[in-house]
Amino acid sequence: MFEKINTNNFYKKTKGLSIFVLSKNINMNNPKRYTITAALPYANGPLHLGHLAGVYIPADIYARFMRLNNQDVAFVCGSDEHGAAITLRAKKENTTPQEIVDRYHELNKNVFSDLGISFDIFHRTSSDLHKETAANYFKELAEKGAFTKKTSEQYYDEEYKQFLADRYITGDCPKCNAEGAYGDQCEKCGSDLSPLELINPKSTLSGKTPILKETSHWYLPMGEHEEWLKSWVKDGVLDGKKVHNPKEWKNQVVGQCMSWIDGGLHERAMTRDLDWGVKVPLKDAEGKVLYVWFDAPLGYISATKQWAKDNDKDWEPYWKSEDTKLVHFLAKDNIVFHTIIFPILLKTFGDHILPNNVPANEFLNLEGKKLSTSRNWAVWGHEYLEDFEGKQDALRYALTSIMPESKDSDFTWEDFQARNNNELVAVFGNFVNRTLVLTQKYYDGIVPERGELTDFDKEVLEELKALPHKIKKSVEAYRFREAMGEAMNMARLGNKYLADTEPWRLIKTDEKRVKTIMNIATQITANLTIAFEAFLPFTTQKLREMIGMDKLDWSFIGNDNLIEVGHKIGKSELLFSKIDNAQIEAQVAKLANSQEIEIDFPKQKDTIDFEDFTKLDIRVGEIIEAEKVKKAKKLLKLTVDTGLDKRIVVSGIAEHYTAEEVIGQKVSILMNLAPRKIRGVESQGMILMAENEKGELAFVAPTKDIITGGNVS
Ligand SMILES: [Zn+2]
Incomplete structure (x- = not known):
């Protein structure tokens, strides 16, 4: 059932090309522009800290840093709004897929902007421009012979008359039997x-066993691309050209790619039978849409197109020019899509560049456990922003400090608090506050002149000059923890300088020396606005406003005369504030409460005959009177109208219902239970109750108006 489309043509073309351009290297040390992508978040749920630490904060640091260096940057992202999980969720919530994606696109977009994630555009794959872009790429790729059309048997739901995408089928796992x-x-x-x-x-959909039925799909024969992929990933060589330095790639990224390639690449269907997504733009493709992993990466290109359109730019150099550095930020579960599938598509399409790096991160855990949306074990971005107003940078700082760059890492609320209080407040904030307050106090905010420098001053200024180089080197190597650590070393340098020189003591004996110290402290403070710009953008803006300085680019950093003598600094405020124990305890308690309770349902009891069941006389009754049983916390004495008579039943529901609120309640009553005395009251029957996992009780009552005395059977 194979039908190959022109794959030969495509191979002749690429092979021919490689002869002409053999051994020409592309210098990526000085790219002309950067195209920076962050994995499209799936518009099926809110963002949690794992997403932020793994993908969006690192991508933002990189983009901000490149802009700070006056680079031409397109930082693009958007919502991934297709795929079966979204249609399933819509079904479950009894709404439309569009409503689901609108909701989460808005929510996630706001979280990004509130956290200072500086996308140039946050697009969406349900937009017309994207659909048109993705469809055109698919069509052209099909014309170039990129796909193999193949018919196979797939599961089909006869009741719903549709083929079942992977997520629409559940069953027992063949590996672990779950x-x-x-x-x-x-x-x-x-x-x-x-x-x-x-x-x-x-x-x-129907809960029934699906049947197997034939359907046709377009497959990407990835195996045919193994050879060039291997040399591209391992050696950074593509068509005879050196296009990236494989030593700059993370070990785990190269490792994962090579294990896929060495394990043999198989074909993968690029289309699905689904009614939500980008329609397959070919004949005989009725009811088929593009596979979400074909669709989503093209979202980077359509986002770039929209951004270019909005800003009167040409999008093409950002995806086609060899002097563009394309960098994909993502988490490790998406590596293969960005290093194998998407590159195959880009290369087959022709005249597109491939990523220069794919700095995928590992996973972030939460309080020692794997973050999980389905188990609700997560700290949600939008909830953090509500609970910690104005503390965006505290989160950016904590998450960057523990960024899972080379192995999984763990977020704990205690660590978050410690980093805020002991580092941001006690070091960075303390240094800046001392500098600005003392300058106000001694000089009315006017930056004083420096006198002769001591050896210690010179050492400190040397260190101030050396740190920026370390920060830059680390950012360029995608080591953001280390880079921010070096920026923090600049704050430590300042904090230690003041602690060692003690200008507040010296002011009584050596006013001239204090002027020098305060000038140097002010220069370090000004340098911090540049050093932290990519990491803590809210803080650096606030600090610039306090000092009264313009935003300066990276070329100014390390300079010990950023602020001129005589410049008047403004009013100082605290840069950071402490997070107290109560706030942390509240978060820990919130997490504990969010945990789904594991319920051990009791085993089913032994089977009974129908005759046994008919022995039970259950009827609909109505509670007409109720009062508490004296000295019994749990018991209510109920008078129940059973249609047959009015009888007394003692029921253990007093902790869940008051006497007043049960009067008038319809109930199911077991009539022929042998009467028994409870706390001195004879109970003639039993009220049937249902219990939830928290031990709360509810009446088992008819959902329609059934007359009192009606039979329950
Ligand atoms: Zn399993």
Whole structure:
């Protein structure tokens, strides 16, 4: 059932090309422009700290740093709004996929902007421009023979008359036997699965066992690309040209790519049977949309197009020019899509550049446990912003400090508090505050003149000159923890300088010396606005306003005369404030409460015959009187109208209902339970109650108006 489309033409073309351009190297040390992408967040749920630490904060630091260096930057992102998970969620919530993606696009967009993630554009894949872009790429790729059309049998829900995407099928995992594994993955053991492997497959639409039915799809024969991918990933060589330095790639990224390639690349369907997504722009493609991992990376290109359009620029150099540095930021679960599948598409399309680096991060854990949206074990970005107003940089600082750059790392509220209080407040904030307050106090805010420098002063200024080089080197190597650590060393340098020189003591004996000290402290403070610009943008802006200085680019850093003598600095405020124990305890308690309770349902009791069941006489009754049973916390004495009679029943519901609120309540009453005395009151029957996992009780009552005395059977 294979039908190959022109793959030969495409191969002749690329092979021919490589002869002409053999051994020409591209110098990426001085790119003309940067295209920086951050993985498109899926518009199916809110963002949590793992997303921020893993993808968006590192990407933002890099983009801000390059802009600070006057580079031409396009920092693009957007919502990924297609795929089966969104249609499933819409179904579950009884709404439309559009409503779901609108909701989360808005929510996530606001979190990004409130946290200072400086995208040049935050686009969306449900936009017309994106749909048109993705469809055109697919069409051209199909014409170039990039795909193989193939018919195979796939699961089909006869009741809903539709093919079932991977996420629409659940069953038992063939690897670990867990129930509820999806058609593409078992969340229990993490195995990648295909729908046909599932034991007892069930459609999530109808709940029925699906049938197998033939359907055609367009496949990307990835195996045909193994050779060039290998040399591109391992050696940074593409068509005979050195295009990147593989030593700059993270070990785990190269490792993951090579293990995929060495394991043999298989074909993968680039289309799906689904009614939500970008329609496949070919004949005989009725009811088919583009695979979400074909669609989503093209979202970077459509976002760039929209941004260029809005800013009167040409988008093409950002994706086609060899002097553009393309960098994809993402988490480790998306590596293969950005280092294998998307590059295959870009290269096959022709005249597009491939990523210069894919600095994927590992995962962030939360309080020692894996972050999980489905288990609600997460700190959500929008909730943090509500709970810690004005503390965006405290979060950016804490997350950058523990960024999972080379291995998984752990966020704890205690560590967050310590970093804020012991580092931002006690070092950075303390130094700046002392400098500005003393300058106000001694000189009315006028920056004093320096006198002769001591050896210690010279040492400090040397260190001030040396630190920026370290920061830059680390940022360029995608080591943001280290880079921010060096920026923090500049604040430490200043803090220690004041602690060692003690101008507040010296002022009584050596006024001239204090002028020199305060001038140097002011210069360090001014340098901090540049050093931290990429990391803590809210803080640097506030600090610039306090000193009364303009935003300066990176070429000024290390300069010990950033602020002129005679310049008047403004009023100082505290840069950071402490986070107290109560705030942290509240967050820890919130997490504990968010945990889904694991319920151990009791085993089913032994089977009974129908005759046994008919022995139970259950009827609909109405509570007409109620009062508390004296000296019994849990008991209510109820008078129940059963239609047959009015009888007394003692019920253990007093901790859940007051006597007043149950009067008039319809109930199910077991009539023929042998009467028994409870706390001196004879109870003639039993009221049926349902219990939830917290031990709360609810009446089992008819949902329609059934007359008192009606039978329950
Ligand atoms: Zn499993």
